[in-house]
Amino acid sequence: MTEVPSRSTTRVLVIGGSIAGMLAAAAVKDHVDSVDVIEAHELPEGPEPRTGVPQAVHIHLLHAGGAEAIDSLLPGSIDQLLAAGANRVPMTTNMVIHSPEGWYRRWRRGTHYLISASRDLTDFVVREQVLKDRRVAVHTHTKVLELLGDRRNVTGVRVLTADGEESLLSADLVIDASGRATRTPQWLTRLGITGLAEKRIDSGLVYASRVYRAPGPTRDWPMVGVQADPSLPRPGNAGGLLPIEGDRWHVSLMGAPGGQPTRDAAAFEAFARTLRHPVLADLLAHAEPLTDVSVTHSTANRRHFYERLAHWPRGLVALGDSVAVFNPVYGQGISVAAQGALALRDLLSGGLTPDLGRRAQRAIARPVNTAWTLAVGQDVHFPTTTGAAPNLADRLLHRYVSRLSRTATGSFHAATALTDVLALQAPPTSLVRPGVLLAALLGPRRPPLDGPQFTPAERRLLDGPNGAGDSPGQPERTDSGGRDRSTPGPCRRPPV
Template identity: 85%
Template structure:
């Protein structure tokens, strides 16, 4: 913000105490005198479940692009996560992934990474980092019910508290980070701003998840996943095991309509055996379940194209799931919110007050574009998907990416090019650079793997566990 706008104390109100809301506060705190977060529920003190985050029971990880954005906003966060038991997983060195095109190799030259932890742990550490700044405060058990202002300028929000009290909070900048339940489209209409475009593309995927006591130390243990193949005639099924803090495995199984995972605990592992490969079921047979099964049906990709509106009011920014939410199978939500918050900080740091809110919204749209292209570009090819169908260009691109993915099973360069994009560190357009095109044309340089690639040490440990499980007790 310019010096002209700082003659009076600048106040920012953030709607939503989610991780997106916390990262939004981190992005603006150095450019404001006060930041107040409005949260509809209580916030836990530590790594405990937070009301209003049903997706927390399903596997989460931070892509490299998201982890780096959070680290830029909140230096030291990665070290705190690792100290609390999170895992830094080198890609593809510690990943056992069965793609539709075959097993990816575990190349010993890691080029990227991901951070694996429970959502509760990630939330708590980010929240602690943000709230230790005296400029940031939280008003819990409070709902934002309307924007104040007009179609030219948003000047604050109207709130309701748990005891029924109503009040108005004035603000120089309002940030909506309330998530999938956002009411900004309705609020804009009430201000006379119409024409907002929206897309909703739903593969119908259902998630079922539970936590297990891992039979092995989880530090340096690989992530294991079986991906769905949209080219098969049966409903798509997928699953993953993520090593997290507390020597636990976080396990999620997914299935499209006609092949949805069960809610019953006794049928969870049996469903895992129906995936394209039984590796998950074989591993779960060695582990101890710690929780019941949690199921969710809210997996649609949904996006509001705020950046396309002809008019955008001063004093309003929308961030995180309030802009776009993605099929959670791609684990993009937190990373995209972090990159959006980082983009917001960059716009604020420019010092140009004119058109700040519109420029911020356009900057936030850029990481959303990448994630949207990846998620929708995959989901539209499942026969159960509603909201969009692949056209000729989509089918040709899908064939090319499938060829590149098959090449990646035996080509380090192809694997690196794909991982650049999947880690949210490069745009999808990077996959059609001349060198990548030539790599895809050449095909894999090594023969395909016939089975999951565990290291000799991992294989010995698993063999010993299998022998122990088979021996008479």
């Protein structure tokens, strides 16, 4: 075993070359002399699948709160993503969403946005931006075995390299961004730190995903989604379609126990037709499948409450999925990791202080709290969920949010309030501001829609020769005053 000698320079070790690990490196690189990313696998050179990320085959998006955090950490990254074919989707202007309370309107004035791209492309753009900095080095095929130090101070890690050699690497700060497979809880126990609280809430949802060649250009194509309704006497199922680079549609279907999708390619579109509305199945009838169906059962919400520990060692921070993972149907993971990394960077402006680790865990917990409240607040109401059951407060809150969601189908003000929170740009408590409460009390200003809103240009794309009509362009549906700008219409052949 070799040991790195003591140093006079400052060094950070990041466990994991995931997107959270790269964002962690971006957060600290301007405040220390060197950053070493320790990755157990190989990292691809381009926008290709990365080993150890099975969830990459399912739809991913960046909420506005996450996209802005990434662009603050790595200026120009979002422009680079868009230049590579990612889509900037205005919310709710370019969203065709069927909620349990009805169809959301496509308001002409979008107040927020999301970035839609494949996970491989997002990973690559972030990784490329980070590794341009000479202060950041990556050590692949290297496994972290344990933390060095004691309950007061973490001083580095012990690693095993591909050639079987063990080494002790010293550091001023160790950041665990190893993801779902994190071993920090076990490592803390070895250091003598106990009492870590953990929650796991699992709706039993299964994901099945496939990539399609769209029937025309996907620039400005809307996000399409059918949400599950926990009040229905049937297994909760849902689905989403995102436009991604290369004029492709990335489609994920989800189902709870008793109604789960499978890997059977022949059954994929048939399952889409079992959702609460067949809009996804009707769209896929115009598209060409490019991949097999990929399935995952790893959709539980799980959280380690590091910020609650009575003792936290100096020199250690946990970030991203190492802290919390969420049901992927809500698309929160990357955005929460980015906001956590941004919080860490802001704290580092005061230097590597003795209490940095504890303050960082509390700061990282804030965006986690928002995402956790949104995910668990929905999942807990499905009858198949294990790990928690709704109490009286949960049921009252769910009734209020459902009323606000119904109001949002015909109220620009209510829709904007919900979008503030869903985009991870406002806390859930903002939904009980007086103006939002009043909007919920008054209800929707417009009558409910009887089907999905598609612009004439979008319908022409689907109706064109061989499904190759005009580019859909920028939709203009309903302005913030509630005036309809175009008539909602279904897909054609077959009708929705």
